[in-house]
Amino acid sequence: MTPRLEPIEEPDEPEIQSAYRTMRQEFGTVPTPVKVVTARMSESLEVNRMLQKFHEGIQLEPELKLVVGMFTSEINGCGFCVDLTQSEAIREDLDMEKFDALTEYQASPLFSDRERAALAYAEEVTCQKNVSDATFEALCEHFDEQAIVEITWLNAFQNYTNLVNIPLGIESDGLRAIAQSETQMEHEE
Incomplete structure (x- = not known):
């Protein structure tokens, strides 16, 4: 099944480009949610970072x-x-x-x-x-x-x-x- 929205393989925003590089290093690929959601809604990048940091703090x-x-x-x-x-x-x-x-x-x-x-x-x-x-x-x-x-x-x-x-x-x-x-x-x- 392919995503309903075309994944953005090469984003224009430098912050999103940096996130793609980080994801490739961490996962070996850029996860589809990043290419579908974050690339279209760059504000979600900071929200996701905060949620991930909070998640990591769970004991x-x-x-x-x-x-x-x-x-x-x-x-x-x-x-x-x-x-x-x-x-x-x-x-x-x-x-x-x-x-x-x-x-x-x-x-x-x-x-x-x-x-x-x-x-x-x-x-x-x-x-x-x-x-x-x-x-x-x-x-x-x-x-x-x-x-x-x-x-x-x-x-x-x-x-x-x-x-x-x-x-x-x-x-x-x-x-x-x-x-x-x-x-x-x-x-x-």
Whole structure:
């Protein structure tokens, strides 16, 4: 599937050109959302930088952050966000078996009760925009108040990015494959 708006391969604005160079270095390509959205709405570059910085400051362990984000994206059907999260997991040298088993999190031995509580919460919020008392109580058994707010923010942020990409027809960029290739080359050296 191709994006509904033609990706801008060579932007005119110097700040966007610089962002493209940075993205090529970081991901091996310029992600399609940058070429479709940021190239047309340069103001979003600073907003995205601030959100990313805020996201990095979240104190939850990196694997849980990625698992919650990827699961939210899977529920919503955002191929780009799933691909991006998988590439981040590979770059952080995390076991992909857990990421590949997300749809079976409730029964899979790969997930702890703590992770199951976070994923059930994210699933219910994403699907219903609210949660039952039982789901919230299960979350409270495993997380303190700050962590609950962080999980809620992560889920909301992921839903936001999904709602930018999905209507514009932005799908996978093959970032997982690029990350796997880069990681394999590093291990061979």
